[in-house]
Each structure stands twice: as structure tokens, then as C-alpha cells.
Amino acid sequence: MRNLFLSDSFKETQLHALNPQSWLQVERGKLSKSSSYSPSSIYLVVCLMHSESLVKVAEPPILALFKPVDYVDVLAQIHEELESCAPKKRSNLYLLQFLVFRGLGEVKLLQRSLHAAWKNAITVHEKLVYGSWLRYEKQGEEVISDLLASCGKCSQEFGLLDVASQIPIENVETNGECYDISQVSSTVFFRIRDEMISCERQKIAALSTPFNTMLNGSFTESHLEIIDLSENGISPAGMRAVSKFSSSGHLEDLSVEVSLEILVFANTFCCEKLKDACDRKLASVVSSRQDAVELMECAMEENTPVLAASCLQVLLHELPECLNDEQVIKIFLNANRQQRATMVGHASFSLYCLLSEVAMNIDPRSDVTAGFLEKLVESAFSTRQKQVAFHQLGCVRLLRKEYSEAEQHFNAAFAAGHVYSAAGLARLACIKGDKLSSYEKLSSVISSYQPLGWMYQERSLYSEGDRKWEDLDKATEFDPTLTYPYMYRAASLMRKQDAKLALAEINRVLGFKLSLECLELRFIFYLALEDYKAALCDVQAILTLSPEYRMFEGRVFASQLRTLVREHVDQWTTADCWLQLYDRWSSVDDIGSLSVIYQMLESDAAKGVLYFRQSLLLLRLNCPEAAMRSLQLARQYTATEHERLVYEGWILYDTGHCEEGLRKAEESISIQRSFEAFFLKAYALADSSLDPSCSATVVSLLEDALKCPSDRLRKGQALNNLGSVYVDCGKLDLAADCYISALKIQHTRAHQGLARVHFLKNDRKAAYEEMTKLIEKARNNASAYEKRSEYCEREHTKEDLQMVTKLDPLRVYPYRYRAAVLMDNHKEKEAIAELTRAIAFKADLHLLHLRAAFHEHIGDISSALRDCRAALSLDPNHQEMLELHKRVNSQEP
Numbered sequence: 001m002r003n004l005f006l007s008d009s010f011k012e013t014q015l016h017a018l019n020p021q022s023w024l025q026v027e028r029g030k031l032s033k034s035s036s037y038s039p040s041s042i043y044l045v046v047c048l049m050h051s052e053s054l055v056k057v058a059e060p061p062i063l064a065l066f067k068p069v070d071y072v073d074v075l076a077q078i079h080e081e082l083e084s085c086a087p088k089k090r091s092n093l094y095l096l097q098f099l100v101f102r103g104l105g106e107v108k109l110l111q112r113s114l115h116a117a118w119k120n121a122i123t124v125h126e127k128l129v130y131g132s133w134l135r136y137e138k139q140g141e142e143v144i145s146d147l148l149a150s151c152g153k154c155s156q157e158f159g160l161l162d163v164a165s166q167i168p169i170e171n172v173e174t175n176g177e178c179y180d181i182s183q184v185s186s187t188v189f190f191r192i193r194d195e196m197i198s199c200e201r202q203k204i205a206a207l208s209t210p211f212n213t214m215l216n217g218s219f220t221e222s223h224l225e226i227i228d229l230s231e232n233g234i235s236p237a238g239m240r241a242v243s244k245f246s247s248s249g250h251l252e253d254l255s256v257e258v259s260l261e262i263l264v265f266a267n268t269f270c271c272e273k274l275k276d277a278c279d280r281k282l283a284s285v286v287s288s289r290q291d292a293v294e295l296m297e298c299a300m301e302e303n304t305p306v307l308a309a310s311c312l313q314v315l316l317h318e319l320p321e322c323l324n325d326e327q328v329i330k331i332f333l334n335a336n337r338q339q340r341a342t343m344v345g346h347a348s349f350s351l352y353c354l355l356s357e358v359a360m361n362i363d364p365r366s367d368v369t370a371g372f373l374e375k376l377v378e379s380a381f382s383t384r385q386k387q388v389a390f391h392q393l394g395c396v397r398l399l400r401k402e403y404s405e406a407e408q409h410f411n412a413a414f415a416a417g418h419v420y421s422a423a424g425l426a427r428l429a430c431i432k433g434d435k436l437s438s439y440e441k442l443s444s445v446i447s448s449y450q451p452l453g454w455m456y457q458e459r460s461l462y463s464e465g466d467r468k469w470e471d472l473d474k475a476t477e478f479d480p481t482l483t484y485p486y487m488y489r490a491a492s493l494m495r496k497q498d499a500k501l502a503l504a505e506i507n508r509v510l511g512f513k514l515s516l517e518c519l520e521l522r523f524i525f526y527l528a529l530e531d532y533k534a535a536l537c538d539v540q541a542i543l544t545l546s547p548e549y550r551m552f553e554g555r556v557f558a559s560q561l562r563t564l565v566r567e568h569v570d571q572w573t574t575a576d577c578w579l580q581l582y583d584r585w586s587s588v589d590d591i592g593s594l595s596v597i598y599q600m601l602e603s604d605a606a607k608g609v610l611y612f613r614q615s616l617l618l619l620r621l622n623c624p625e626a627a628m629r630s631l632q633l634a635r636q637y638t639a640t641e642h643e644r645l646v647y648e649g650w651i652l653y654d655t656g657h658c659e660e661g662l663r664k665a666e667e668s669i670s671i672q673r674s675f676e677a678f679f680l681k682a683y684a685l686a687d688s689s690l691d692p693s694c695s696a697t698v699v700s701l702l703e704d705a706l707k708c709p710s711d712r713l714r715k716g717q718a719l720n721n722l723g724s725v726y727v728d729c730g731k732l733d734l735a736a737d738c739y740i741s742a743l744k745i746q747h748t749r750a751h752q753g754l755a756r757v758h759f760l761k762n763d764r765k766a767a768y769e770e771m772t773k774l775i776e777k778a779r780n781n782a783s784a785y786e787k788r789s790e791y792c793e794r795e796h797t798k799e800d801l802q803m804v805t806k807l808d809p810l811r812v813y814p815y816r817y818r819a820a821v822l823m824d825n826h827k828e829k830e831a832i833a834e835l836t837r838a839i840a841f842k843a844d845l846h847l848l849h850l851r852a853a854f855h856e857h858i859g860d861i862s863s864a865l866r867d868c869r870a871a872l873s874l875d876p877n878h879q880e881m882l883e884l885h886k887r888v889n890s891q892e893p
Contacts, residue, residue, distance in 0.1 A: 047796050057491050057521075059461055060484040062427060064360060064390045064395035065103040069449045072839060072848070074100055074384075076869035090120035090128065095350055096384055109874060111137060117350075124166035124309055126347040132163070132316035133354045140319075144655050149646050151660040160317065164280045188215060189226045194781035195236040196226070203246035207271040231776045234265045242274065256285060261299060267302050275304070283310035289318055293327045296368035300339040308343045310848045318570060320358045323368065333371045340379070348379040356392060361583050365399050394424050403428055406505040423458045430462060437463040438517045452840060453479020461487070480809035483515050490521060499529055510591070511780060512623050512808035516542060520551055523561075527609055532568040539565060540595040544614065545626050546779040574603055586715055586746035588778035607637035612647060612676075612714070619654075628654065642671040649680050658688040678705035679718055680721055686725065693728055695729050716747025723753045732757050748777045759791055767791040789817075812844045819850060826857050843860045849881055
């Protein structure tokens with residue numbers, strides 16, 4: 001288990017003192033036959049079940065992320081710099097923006113920033129690094145490339161570049177000094193061992209100043225017709241190629257060995273044009289990792305940038321696999337400053353930023369990771385880059401238990417202005433036994449800077465009793481997305497045998513954030529309560545999200561525990577499973593629905609359909625990566641061609657290829673008219689078209705879908721969508737009929753649509769009552785409270801929105817509403833504070849937009865401008881934001 005471990009009072013001897021029969025009636029005979037289970041795994045769980053202290057929540061990790069105290073200010077500064085900087089600086093600024101968004105956990109925003117860095121890259125080296133980074137971020141999406149190819153669309157956006165064409169040929173002039181050459185033969189012979197190579201004296205002399213001096217100078221050797229070059233490392237074949245180049249200006253096709261000879265020769269005699277030609281010739285033959293490894297050393301030694309860039313491209317194209325190759329690692333770790341300049345130009349920081357990230361994902365404790373981060377520190381030149389590099393290296397040193405070095409790096413990051421590194425310094429002080437110093441360090445940070453959730457969370461680690469709980473409550477108040485405070489409070493309540501409150505506490509966070517460690521903790525609680533049915537539900541949800549997940553500090557596979565728990569739960573038939581799925585789906589219990597589908601997938605049922613249902617739930621739970629994995633499995637296990645095309649269409653649609661997704665739906669319909677094909681076509685068309693006339697087409701498609709066979713779950717969704725289209729068209733009676741039909745087949749979410757119809761018919765009371773029904777039925781009902789608030793009187797609206805914030809603090813509408821009410825009441829300071837509270841943990845365009853407008857209203861132009869710039873970092877093309885920014889910018893003194 002990653003975040004939990006046994007209390008200190010439970011030693012190894014106690015594990016064996018317990019009788020596993022008192023927990024699960026596991027037959028030892030069954031267990032011993034399976035090599036995947038071990039008695040120690042069972043005893044570990046048993047120990048947890050019988051322990052009075054139950055579990056102890058592990059300290060939250062120090063994250064190796066760039067986390068400025070005021071991310072809004074940093075984003076605003078970046079945006080301001082982007083407005084006025086030279087084009088060559090843009091990529092580095094977008095990289096910094098990417099690092100800010102990564103620290104905030106904003107996946108879509110960070111990918112857009114990375115794409116902007118690639119798009120604004122000036123040098124080939126930047127294009128190689130950012131293109132490789134984007135490809136790395138998209139690893140596992142090979143299926144998209146295949147599907148796009150099947151649609152006749154090229155997907156090689158980040159494919160291999162023609163490096164030579166990206167690096168211009170430099171104009172090189174030879175020394176123009178004149179010599180008296182009237183008595184000198186026009187032909188010169190170069191002896192190489194037993195061979196004589198005839199060359200035109202003046203054409204060879206034109207290759208470089210040294211040759212010009214040698215052949216046309218005032219030296220005795222200048223008048224020789226035969227010059228011995230046997231000791232200069234070039235073969236007769238190589239010299240003949242040099243002679244031909246001197247006449248034609250082109251290198252003929254040569255072996256790699258001869259080309260390398262000529263390269264070294266050109267470098268020795270300063271023949272820059274020859275060297276450049278050789279550089280490009282060698283670059284054209286780099287096609288494999290082994291080529292790149294063998295030629296990179298030569299490229300760096302001979303300072304040939306085209307060859308080096310070509311080698312770099314091939315190596316980066318194979319990330320992360322190439323980092324299993326010691327020769328590749330050696331190239332990146334051993335390169336000195338000059339060699340790095342040859343290999344990657346001025347993009348050294350971005351290169352090692354990428355390599356460090358890949359290495360940390362493989363093993364953050366490895367020597368390779370530490371080595372790359374050391375190179376990152378060496379490459380950092382701006383203050384912000386130093387903050388990033390020193391902090392990340394400090395985190396890795398801490399993991400490696402290299403405490404002295406970790407302290408040095410955290411101090412350097414903190415001195416450069418990265419306040420979050422104080423958390424690392426506090427941990428190190430505590431490791432040294434100075435817990436008071438840790439507490440004081442965090443207290444100083446809290447009093448000196450804008451207080452944030454992580455500061456109170458971190459300080460709670462170094463206090464006890466009421467002070468600890470106060471800090472944990474403050475951490476949740478300032479940043480409700482931090483999971484550690486909920487887990488600690490829940491575990492503490494469970495130790496006090498207050499199971500109801502413990503479950504309520506862990507359910508608070510699971511209501512809006514599907515966290516594996518929180519699901520794991522709740523699983524343990526249910527085991528302690530011997531509620532095996534609920535425990536099975538949670539472990540199956542865990543396995544859906546992460547099939548290889550390990551519990552108890554990584555000691556036990558979740559799949560093993562599932563097998564043990566399942567022995568104590570009544571087995572369901574296929575019919576039972578469908579009934580359970582309908583029940584959970586209708587009660588908007590998404591985690592429960594995931595669990596049922598996981599169980600159904602073990603049967604002989606049509607797996608394609610089930611994986612598809614699973615993907616829909618995962619999208620609703622904001623787990624896009626897991627959803628895509630399920631969609632791909634749906635495609636893999638499909639039973640028919642027309643069904644496969646539908647799943648391919650959804651894969652394309654979900655990855656932003658709407659037109660190709662529509663084409664797949666049409667192809668599927670041409671084979672067989674099916675509910676899912678019509679539904680996909682209607683959904684994609686409604687979501688992608690701004691033309692009001694397409695509504696009739698969408699209605700027709702949904703009606704066609706409803707005529708096809710399907711289960712109630714999907715028909716309810718189709719009826720709900722059809723109702724929404726009718727509402728948008730002003731056909732309220734038809735919309736109401738759709739919603740009522742959906743409710744008859746237990747599509748609970750249709751209450752929301754019906755409420756909207758009532759409201760548009762000026763029956764606010766009926767709308768309110770309809771939403772109350774949804775609140776009563778739905779397990780996850782934050783959105784229902786938010787929608788009902790629109791149909792309340794102001795006082796009740798306030799109550800509903802407070803409930804929304806309690807259930808799901810990530811929903812931004814309640815903060816905006818409360819702020820607007822405060823502003824209407826001329827409480828400007830309180831209104832801005834309400835928005836600031838949410839902005840601290842939620843990077844949201846609408847919150848920043850509203851706060852900017854408030855700042856403008858009270859005449860705080862500099863703060864308004866800052867918020868405008870930060871908001872435009874989130875969405876550079878938002879029209880209203882652009883207009884506000886223009887207006888505010890014109891007011892700046």
C-alpha cells in the first residue's frame with residue numbers, strides 16, 4: 001500500500017500470533033496451490049483487521065514539481081514576456097508555463113503549452129526536443145495513428161525531421177592572401193602510403209587557409225609537387241573523394257568509415273565547407289539507435305552539429321526505451337558544456353528537463369535520474385529554471401536518502417525563490433531529529449507568504465493533538481483537493497472506533513476526487529467493519545483504474561485481495577449483475593457501477609459492450625486515460641465489424657478527430673443500422689456543429705437510434721439527449737415527453753432536463769421539486785444542488801451552493817455566485833476574497849475573468865491586468881477576456 005502502513009506497535013511476531021480464520025475463512029489448501037498468494041499477505045491484512053490503531057497514514061510526498069506561491073503572478077509575468085520578447089525566447093517561456101501547469105495538475109493546459117513551445121521553436125534542436133516530448137506524452141496512442149491512417153489522414157505531426165535542411169549552410173571564405181605561384185606546378189600529388197593522388201593545386205588550396213598557405217606560401221614545401229600525407233589518418237579513397245570535392249563541391253556516396261576519415265581530415269585542416277558537406281552526408285545515414293550511439297561521440301568530438309542533431313533525433317524518438325541502453329545514458333551524462341552545445345545547441349535545459357521527467361517516471365531513485373538532474377542544474381540559467389532544477393534534484397536526493405546533498409539543493413531552490421522547497425528542508429530537519437525546527441520553518445513560511453494548503457498540511461506533520469487537527473483543517477480550507485488531511489482524519493476516527501465518521505470523512509474527498517489511495521483506505525475500513533460487499537466494490541473500482549495496483553506499501557496485488565474478499569460475497573448471476581448495474585446507474589453511483597462492470601467482465605458476456613460502458617463511466621469520473629484504455633479494449637473485444645467501427649469512432653472523437661469519428665459512424669451505419677452508430681453520429685454532430693439547422697439532423701439521428709435495439713441504460717441517455725435538443729429548439733412539450741420517457745426507464749439524470757422545461761414554462765416551483773427528486777435519488781449530487789440553486793429564492797440558493805462547495809469544492813459556479821452577490825452589496829473586498837480562495841487551488845478562466853473585472857471596477861488596474869494575463873495563459877483565444885485585457889491595458893499608467 002502506497003500511503004498506509006501498520007502502526008509501530010505491530011511487530012512481525014504479532015503477525016503470526018493472529019488466526020486468519022477469524023477474518024476470512026480461507027482454505028489453506030486452496031491458498032498453497034497458488035504461487036501468487038503468500039501467507040504473509042493474508043497475515044498482513046489480518047493484522048490490519050485486528051489492530052486497534054488500524055492504520056497509520058504515510059506522510060505526503062514532497063512533489064518534484066514547480067509550485068510557485070502565486071502561480072497567477074507567474075503566469076501573468078510569462079504572458080507579459082511573451083507579448084514583447086524576441087521570437088527565440090518564446091519556447092523557453094512556454095516550457096516554463098508548461099511546468100507551472102504541471103505543478104497545478106492541469107493536464108490539458110500543460111499539453112497545450114508544450115505544443116506552443118514546439119510550434120514556437122526557432123532552432124531544430126528545440127523542435128526535436130519538444131516534438132519528442134509531445135510524442136512521449138502521447139505514448140500508448142499508437143492506435144490513433146493507425147485509425148487516422150485508415151481514414152486517409154496523416155498523423156505524423158511529430159515525425160522525423162530533415163535535420164540537414166533545418167540547419168543552414170554557413171558561408172565560409174578561405175584566406176585571400178596572394179602568393180607568387182608562377183613557378184609552381186598547377187598539379188600537386190599527395191602520397192598516402194604506396195599511392196599517389198593527383199589534385200588541382202588551387203582547388204585544394206581553396207579548401208582552407210592552412211592548405212592555401214601550404215600550397216601557395218613562401219615555404220620550401222610550397223614548391224613541392226609531391227606531399228606526403230601518410231601520417232594524417234586519411235586513406236587513398238578518402239583523399240580521392242577530397243580531390244573530387246575540391247573540383248565539384250559535392251561529396252560522392254561513400255562508406256561511413258571513409259566519411260569519418262574525411263570529417264577528421266577536414267577538421268584538422270580547417271576545411272569548413274568540406275566539413276559541413278561531410279557532416280550532412282553522415283547525418284543522412286543515421287537511421288537506428290546503434291548508428292546514433294556510434295556516431296554521436298564523433299559528432300561531439302569533431303563539433304559537427306548536423307550529425308549530432310540527427311543522432312539526437314533518433315535517440316529521442318525512442319524514448320523511453322532508449323534509456324534502458326547504457327551507451328545512450330553515457331552520451332547524455334558525459335557530455336560537457338561544449339559537447340552539449342554541439343548536440344543540442346541552446347536547448348540544453350529543455351533537453352535535460354525532458355530526460356529528467358522520463359527518468360523519474362521510470363525510477364526516481366536511480367543514478368540516471370540524479371545524473372540528468374545534475375545536468376539540468378548545470379543547464380539552468382534563469383532564476384525560474386534554477387528553482388525548478390534545484391528543487392527536483394533535492395527531491396530525488398531526499399528519496400535516495402542523500403540528506404546532505406538534498407538539503408544543499410533545497411536551500412538553493414529556496415534561495416532562488418521557490419518557497420515550496422521549504423517543505424523539503426522541514427522534512428530533512430525532522431529526519432535529523434529537530435522537529436521543532438521543522439515546525440518553525442513552516443510557521444515562518446506561513447507568516448511570510450500568502451498562506452496555502454500545502455503549508456498547513458506540511459506543518460501538521462510536526463505537531464500533535466489539537467494543533468495538528470487545526471493545521472489539517474486549515475489545509476483543507478485553503479486547498480480542499482489535498483487528500484492527506486482527509487485520510488489522516490479518517491484513519492484517526494477509525495482508530496477511535498467511530499466508523500461512521502471515518503467513512504463520512506473519506507467519502508468527502510471521494511465525492512469529488514477519485515483517488516486510488518483514498519479508495520484503498522476505504523477498502524480497509526470496510527474490511528475492518530466486515531462489510532465485504534462494499535470492500536469488494538472498492539477493490540474492483542481500484543482494479544478498473546489501475547489493473548496492476550499494489551496495496552499495503554506495494555506488498556500485495558489488489559487482485560489478490562479481491563480474490564480473498566470475493567470468497568465472502570454471494571456470487572451474482574449475469575441477470576443479477578444487470579439488475580445491480582441498473583440500480584447503481586439510476587442512483588448515479590459511478591464507483592458502484594464501475595465495480596459491477598468489472599465483475600461482469602469475468603463472465604462470458606459481450607466484453608466489447610461492457611468495456612464501452614466502462615469507458616463512459618470513467619469519462620464521467622474524469623479519468624480520461626483509463627477511459628481510453630477501456631475504449632481500446634472495447635475495440636479489441638468487439639464481436640462485429642459495425643460495432644468495431646463505432647468504438648473506433650469514439651476513440652477518434654475523444655482524441656479531437658471529430659470528422660474522422662463521424663466518418664466511422666457513417667461506415668458502421670452502412671453495414672448495419674445500430675443504436676450506438678446513430679448515437680455516435682448524433683452526439684458528434686451536436687457537439688461539433690455551430691449551425692442551428694443541424695438540430696433537425698441530430699433529432700432524426702437520435703430517433704433512428706431509439707428505433708434500434710439497445711438496453712435501458714443507453715436508451716435513457718438517448719432520450720435525455722433528444723430532450724436537450726428539443727429544449728434548444730424551443731419544443732418544450734416534446735422535450736418533456738422525452739425526459740418523462742427516460743425517467744420511466746430509470747434514467748435519473750432526466751430530472752434535471754425536466755426541471756429545465758418546467759423553469760422555461762415559468763413554473764419555478766415544479767423545477768425546484770424536480771431537482772429535489774434528483775438530489776434524493778443521486779449518490780453523487782453536487783451538480784444537482786448546483787442546478788437546483790437556479791430555481792430557489794436567494795436564501796435557499798445560498799444554502800444549496802454552500803452544499804455544492806461542501807460536496808465538490810472544485811465546482812466554480814458557487815464561488816462566482818457568492819462573489820457576485822457580495823459585489824452587488826458593495827462588499828468588494830469580500831467578493832475578491834471569495835474568488836481568491838478558489839483561485840488558490842483551481843486554475844479557472846471564469847474565476848480569473850470575474851476577479852479581473854472586480855479589480856477594474858475598484859480601480860486596481862495592475863491587479864486587473866495581472867488576472868487578465870493569467871487568464872489568457874489558460875485560454876489565449878477567449879474573446880471576452882481579450883476585450884477586457886485590451887480595455888484594462890489601455891488604462892495602465
